[in-house]
Amino acid sequence: MPLIKTVVMMLALTSVGFTSQLKADSSCSGLTASGNAEYPPYLWRSPKDPRQLVGAIRYLIDDLAKETSTKISLIYSGPWGRVQQETAAGRVDMIAGAFFTQPRTLYMDYLYPAFQKTQTSVWFNTEHPIAYSEWSDLKSLQGMTVINNSFGQEFDEYAKSDLNISYVASLEQALRMLNAQRVDYLVYEENPAKAYAKQLDINNIETSTTPITEQALFLTMSQKSACNNQAFKHKLEQTLIQFAEEGRMEQYLERALNDWAMQTPK
Structure with missing residues (x-):
């Protein structure tokens, strides 16, 4: 009897699990x-x-x-x-x-x-170029990026503890500030920033040859x-x-x- 009861209980639990899966699928x-x-x-x-x-x-x-x-x-x-x-x-x-x-x-x-x-780059104003090859090169500079963006957990943590980076609400705002030399550099993905710079007719910014991260x-x-x-x-x-x-x-x-x-x- 105990064995029969165990089998019945196992079948019941399996049935419940299967029914739950069906409910999840049907919803x-x-x-x-x-x-x-x-x-x-x-x-x-x-x-x-x-x-x-x-x-x-x-x-x-x-x-x-x-x-x-x-x-x-x-x-x-x-x-x-x-x-x-x-x-x-x-x-x-x-x-x-x-x-x-x-x-x-x-x-x-x-x-x-x-x-x-994708590739994330350091963007700079061509009238005020910076030399970048590794993260520590940015320590003495004022940087910027767009709020709520991540560029990889390792870089995010490094930036929070070692870099001076401010945050703005939009990529357009960030590009205009870099264009006006209000910051030394911008951290952002290469393709989206290129697309927006073209739309805004901003031609005096470039990326470093070494990316920040590839994700x-x-x-x-x-x-x-x-x-x-x-x-x-x-x-x-x-x-x-x-x-x-x-x-x-x-x-x-x-x-x-x-x-x-x-x-x-x-």
Whole structure:
């Protein structure tokens, strides 16, 4: 009798687990995704509908949704800091493009593999060039970056303890301040800063030859999302592997760069 009771209890627990998984799956009718809206050529707000995000990651998300038969709405949900807050609260299911940091793993799960490698650089004004080859070269200088951005946990911690870096609300503001020589340098990713500098007609800034960091961009899922279950995440990850093998991101970036150039004032 004890053995029979044990088997019955095990079957009951298995049934409960299976039922819970079904409930999790059935409650996921679609995902809401968001990301950094000041991030060309990866993401920016659509000129036609500012509630939507467009760019290379938009092409990725659209194909991911199609391949997995999942409705994914990629929307503007505020500045980058608010996007992260909304994801932590579960009001946004997915972040479409985030670097890895340990604190972020407390509220969202990373999907592997990363879909893109990026490079963060030291930007300086050509009228006031700086010599940079390693992080310590920046110690005596006044730097700047955009609030709520991460450039890798190791550099973030080093900057906090050893560098004099101020924070501004937007990349546009940061580039204008560097253009006016109000700071010595700007820390930001190379592709987005180039795109914005071109749009703002800022031509007197350059990057150091040595990058600050090279990082990977991931899709992530809120731990409070109804869609966050192992089966679904595995399906997304298998599709990301397929896209990487097909070189999809290179195609998306080429299309997005053309999109950005077409809307950039001449």
